[in-house]
Amino acid sequence: MLTKTxxxxxxxxxxxxxxxxxxxxxxxxxxxxxGPNVNGFEDDIKSYLGxxxxxxVLSSGxxxxxxxxxxxxxxxxDEVLCQSFTFSASANPIMYLGATPVFxxxxxxxxxxxxxxxxxAIKDRIEKNKKPKAIVAVHxxxxxxxxxxxxxxxxxxxIAVVEDSAEALGSTYHDKACGTxxxxxxxxxxxxxxxxxxxxxxxxTKTKALKDxxxxxxxxARDDAPHYQHSHxxxxxxxxxxxxxxxxxxxxxxxxxxxARRANYEFYKKHLSGFNTIEFVDEPAGSYSNRWITxxxxxxxxxxxxxxxxxxxxxxxxxxxxxxxxxxxxFKDCLHFSDGTSEDLFExxxxxxxxxxxxxDDLNRILEIINNTPNL
Numbered sequence: 001m002l003t004k005t006x007x008x009x010x011x012x013x014x015x016x017x018x019x020x021x022x023x024x025x026x027x028x029x030x031x032x033x034x035g036p037n038v039n040g041f042e043d044d045i046k047s048y049l050g051x052x053x054x055x056x057v058l059s060s061g062x063x064x065x066x067x068x069x070x071x072x073x074x075x076x077x078d079e080v081l082c083q084s085f086t087f088s089a090s091a092n093p094i095m096y097l098g099a100t101p102v103f104x105x106x107x108x109x110x111x112x113x114x115x116x117x118x119x120x121a122i123k124d125r126i127e128k129n130k131k132p133k134a135i136v137a138v139h140x141x142x143x144x145x146x147x148x149x150x151x152x153x154x155x156x157x158x159i160a161v162v163e164d165s166a167e168a169l170g171s172t173y174h175d176k177a178c179g180t181x182x183x184x185x186x187x188x189x190x191x192x193x194x195x196x197x198x199x200x201x202x203x204x205t206k207t208k209a210l211k212d213x214x215x216x217x218x219x220x221a222r223d224d225a226p227h228y229q230h231s232h233x234x235x236x237x238x239x240x241x242x243x244x245x246x247x248x249x250x251x252x253x254x255x256x257x258x259x260a261r262r263a264n265y266e267f268y269k270k271h272l273s274g275f276n277t278i279e280f281v282d283e284p285a286g287s288y289s290n291r292w293i294t295x296x297x298x299x300x301x302x303x304x305x306x307x308x309x310x311x312x313x314x315x316x317x318x319x320x321x322x323x324x325x326x327x328x329x330x331f332k333d334c335l336h337f338s339d340g341t342s343e344d345l346f347e348x349x350x351x352x353x354x355x356x357x358x359x360x361d362d363l364n365r366i367l368e369i370i371n372n373t374p375n376l
Contacts, residue, residue: 007316007366010192010293013257013357018249025242033219035241037248044251045187045202049177053185053204054211057244058218061166061188061201063237066093067214068184068203069134072160074099078133081121083113083145083164084324085342086138089188090164091325094136102132103326105338109284111295111345112145113137119153121337126157135161139168139178140322141351142194142261142292143281147173147181154182162186166201169194170258170290179204194257194292194356195250197243258290260356264363265291268352271367272296277303277376293354295321301347303376308350310373316366321349 021037030036042055049055058064074080076098082091084103094101104121107114118135125132135154137145147163154161165171165179166188172178179185185204189197205211216222221234239247265280272278277299283289298304304320311318323346326336353366370376 004315004365007353007358007362008355009317009319009351009353011355011357012191012196012198013355015249015253015256017252018246021245021248022242025245030241033238033240035244037241037244038239041239041244041247041251042202044248048251048254049180049204053180053206054208056203056205056211056214056218057239057247058201058203058214058237059239060089060199060237061164061186061190062089062093063218063235064186064188064201064203065090065136065162065164066096066235067217067237068162068186069093069097069099069136070217071184071205071210071213072134072162074133079125079130080134080136081118081132081159082136082325083138083140084326084336084338085111085322085345086140086164086325087166087322088325088328088330089166090136090138091331099133101325101331101334103324103331103334103336103338105324105326105336106341106345107146108341109281110140110143110145110287111281111342112140112143113150114339114341115146115149115153117337117339118150122153122157122159124337131157132159135159136164137161137182138164138166139171141295142168142171142290143283144168144171144173144178144287144289146284151182160184163204165204166190167193167292168290170254172288174286189247189250194261194290195247195254197239197247197250200239200243200247257356260358261291261294261354262289264354264356264358265294267363267367268294268296272370275376291354294352295349296352297345297349299348304348304350306376307370307373311366311369314365314369316353316369318353319351321345321351
């Protein structure tokens, strides 16, 4: 009996040359968290983003945020302003350092951090003698946040910005690559991202000195001595040469992956915009999204669940949008500046299958299921 293949939300998609770089690592015995693939992967990313940036490849995007905050000087007792509508990895590193997240709600144009609420929060914290030490803003689902407005506010109050581009490799904002728009940028190469190294990430800095410090901290902060000597607390965060080999192969097909994801979005928008219960988020002028995940906003929680459960019955994975951080149990005591935007998006929003390896048959099967959802 024939069974239908499961359709995942966003599965890894190999390009073909990854094995060559991995084989090189094995054949030369470079199986450590350093080696030719690590250097080559960093150069590949640097070339893609622009040579006025420095790149350190690490074990995860989370590790990259952690090191960015440490390089800024965030420490115990500090407050960090963080986008609420995001994955928990944007906020967890704040807690690692003993600091406290203060969550900022979204604006409706891009679903990302609201510049208006950001400035309200900064003024409030300064009035209470708790000037924030940093801002963590996120390009959610590949859609660039309003970086110009955020940066103007950050500069006005002299607060560093960490640009969480975990979902936005291949996206641009006014012709500049996401990840390069602020003081520090971070990327993720987790298995579900637009390209993957299985697990991995990258920290983007403006100077080689900052990159070198990040690499030092990521390799257990070992001092330059013939013996093991440590004057600082370090971390085991460096990417392995084997995984970097996968990344090198993936970089060769990055533009193709962006094109495929954007084509998925256009397919869904073309065929689902006729429903008055479904809406899409468009690119504002100057923004170019990699459309890592195609998201829809429905007219109600009931409609969202009807679509999600109908897809699930056919073994098709979809997922509600991120649950805002200020509503998460782990952050229930944290201050937040919100107007209900992200809570409304969580209640009504849905991520549709968006892998770059979706076939036309896959997309038509998804469309047929949604079209046949009762009372849509």
